[in-house]
Amino acid sequence: xxxxxxxxxxxxxxxxxxxxxxxxCSNPTTSNCADAIAGTSKFLMSTPGNVNFTFxxxxxxxxxxxxxxxxxxxxxxxxIIAGNCKWKLMMYIDNNGYLPTNEWEQVITPYGLSGNxxxxxxxxxxxxxxxxxxxxxxxxxxxxxxxxxxxxxxxxDLLGVRNMPGSCDGTNINGPGSYLTNYNEYxxxxxxxxxxxxxxxxxxxxxxxxxxxxxxP
Numbered sequence: 001x002x003x004x005x006x007x008x009x010x011x012x013x014x015x016x017x018x019x020x021x022x023x024x025c026s027n028p029t030t031s032n033c034a035d036a037i038a039g040t041s042k043f044l045m046s047t048p049g050n051v052n053f054t055f056x057x058x059x060x061x062x063x064x065x066x067x068x069x070x071x072x073x074x075x076x077x078x079x080i081i082a083g084n085c086k087w088k089l090m091m092y093i094d095n096n097g098y099l100p101t102n103e104w105e106q107v108i109t110p111y112g113l114s115g116n117x118x119x120x121x122x123x124x125x126x127x128x129x130x131x132x133x134x135x136x137x138x139x140x141x142x143x144x145x146x147x148x149x150x151x152x153x154x155x156x157d158l159l160g161v162r163n164m165p166g167s168c169d170g171t172n173i174n175g176p177g178s179y180l181t182n183y184n185e186y187x188x189x190x191x192x193x194x195x196x197x198x199x200x201x202x203x204x205x206x207x208x209x210x211x212x213x214x215x216x217p
Contacts, residue, residue: 010052010107010206025090025212032084033077033176033215042076042178043213053194064195071190073211079176086174086216088157089188091127093120093143093150094208101147104205115201121145123207124193127154130184132170140193154188157216174216 034041051070055061079085098105104118124140132138134154143150155172164175165182179186 010050010204025092025210025214030084030215030217032079032081033087034080036213039080040076040078042074044074044076045211046072046074051192053192055196055200061196061198064193066191066193068191069189070192071211073188073190074179075186075188075213076178076180077176077186077213083162085176086158086162087155087213088153088174088216089155089211089213090151090153091125091209091211092152093123093147094210095120095147096206096208102145104207106203107206108204116199117203118196118200118205119145120147120150120207122194122196123209124195125152125209126191126193127188128191129188131168131173133173133185134188135172137170140191154211160217 036043047070051067053065053067055065073089075089077085077087095101095103096105102119102121104120104122106117121142121144124142126138126140127134127136128138135156141152143152155174158172158174162175163171163173165173165177165185168182168184173182173185177186
């Protein structure tokens with residue numbers, strides 16, 4: 001019987017607000033929505049920022065670990081110029097510049113030589129709310145396994161289309177509004193799942209998932 005050493009995978013969750021300069025969440029050329037830093041819009045995370053996955057027995061290797069509702073995002077987007085405020089919401093992965101670019105950052109040297117380092121597509125992410133507004137709502141997704149291109153849309157850039165809240169019919173809401181008045185359309189729950197199998201090398205690794213709210217023209 002082979003013994004599988006402990007694997008600890010640390011997921012760090014970070015928020016990047018409206019009008020951020022950070023890439024790939026580039027600063028918008030329009031100012032129709034209130035800034036979430038200097039203005040009245042709000043981009044809140046009501047849950048802790050770190051999620052830990054510890055694989056230390058056979059059952060966890062076989063069945064994996066799912067952390068449900070580990071991240072909860074609440075949006076309040078205020079309008080400055082009537083009829084023009086639109087936004088998008090996305091997530092992207094960051095391994096702190098670790099090489100190769102398709103792997104989690106190694107925090108502690110592996111305990112042994114057998115097995116592989118975890119790759120970025122090991123983490124599965126599911127986004128949902130009470131109205132089904134996210135793109136791919138309720139479906140586990142994986143990143144593309146290249147940190148330079150690993151971006152997943154939650155609410156995409158709808159290219160000039162503005163959807164206002166109130167219908168709660170699965171439409172991608174991207175106009176001004178608030179979780180205080182339309183909770184199920186401006187609240188987003190995120191689940192994380194890892195199914196490691198037996199191929200991973202024991203050790204401690206980490207990645208960061210950034211959630212980014214950006215105004216669009």
